[in-house]
Amino acid sequence: MAGSAVIEEQKFSLQEVLDTFKLCLSENQDVYVEHYVAGWRGLVKFMNSLGNVFTFISKDAVNKIQILVNFLNGENGSHYVTIQSMVKYELDNQLVDLEKRGSHPESGSRTLLRLHRALRWLELFLERLRTSTEDSKTSVMCADAYNESLSQHHPWVIRKAAGMAFYVLPGRPTFFEVMNVGGAEKVVDMLGDAIPMISKVYQITEDLYAQNNLLELP
Numbered sequence: 001m002a003g004s005a006v007i008e009e010q011k012f013s014l015q016e017v018l019d020t021f022k023l024c025l026s027e028n029q030d031v032y033v034e035h036y037v038a039g040w041r042g043l044v045k046f047m048n049s050l051g052n053v054f055t056f057i058s059k060d061a062v063n064k065i066q067i068l069v070n071f072l073n074g075e076n077g078s079h080y081v082t083i084q085s086m087v088k089y090e091l092d093n094q095l096v097d098l099e100k101r102g103s104h105p106e107s108g109s110r111t112l113l114r115l116h117r118a119l120r121w122l123e124l125f126l127e128r129l130r131t132s133t134e135d136s137k138t139s140v141m142c143a144d145a146y147n148e149s150l151s152q153h154h155p156w157v158i159r160k161a162a163g164m165a166f167y168v169l170p171g172r173p174t175f176f177e178v179m180n181v182g183g184a185e186k187v188v189d190m191l192g193d194a195i196p197m198i199s200k201v202y203q204i205t206e207d208l209y210a211q212n213n214l215l216e217l218p
């Protein structure tokens with residue numbers, strides 16, 4: 001029965017992952033780092049299940065998730081509970097490279113900014129997926145969302161590689177199947193529910209970074 005246990009363990013529903021983003025917001029609209037990285041963990045799992053071509057993308061995400069988890073579990077972990085407290089703590093203690101990479105190349109603030117930019121891609125992609133029709137192409141939706149957001153922060157070589165990965169994305173039916181949410185109608189409902197939460201988390205983070213002039217951290 002070991003085989004079925006493994007299958008059980010890997011069974012995965014995108015609904016659960018996107019629900020994680022609902023847990024991100026505290027009562028006073030702070031964003032919990034713990035749930036934020038848990039959301040990303042789930043997305044990485046989803047992406048890995050699409051095939052090996054995507055591991056170069058997920059490796060980077062995994063690396064960044066790990067940096068944040070290390071801070072969270074480290075001796076100054078109490079400052080890393082929310083994005084707001086993290087940014088304040090790192091800025092107050094000069095723990096962020098503001099102009100160019102120097103002694104703090106992997107600050108929590110710059111690391112989270114990379115995931116934050118990717119969250120905008122996700123928001124745009126999911127919205128396209130939500131409003132897509134049977135003959136829509138996931139590769140096109142993905143590329144359009146990427147070109148509108150994350151690509152602006154990537155050098156040519158990464159954009160090129162990302163473009164190649166989009167090209168081999170499975171089609172919409174397989175995609176929906178891997179999401180494991182149910183039929184197309186269910187997917188649309190689930191996305192309609194999840195996207196506003198993701199947008200909210202995105203916007204709160206964006207405002208925080210903008211107020212502190214951190215949107216271009218090296």
Ligand SMILES: CCCCCCCCCCCCC/C=C/[C@@H](O)[C@H](COP(=O)(O)O)NC(=O)CCCCCCCCCCCCCCC
Pocket residue numbers: 014043044046047050054056057058060061114115117118121142146150158162169179218
């Ligand atoms: C499902 C298809 C997945 C398409 C993913 C689209 C995003 C493409 C991003 C390509 C990133 C390539 C990897 C390299 C990135 C880094 O150079 C770059 C800069 O970092 P640095 O300043 O430390 O150098 N890193 C980043 O921009 C962070 C990228 C993180 C990408 C995470 C993407 C996760 C996608 C999750 C897919 C879930 C889809 C769910 C839809 C139902």
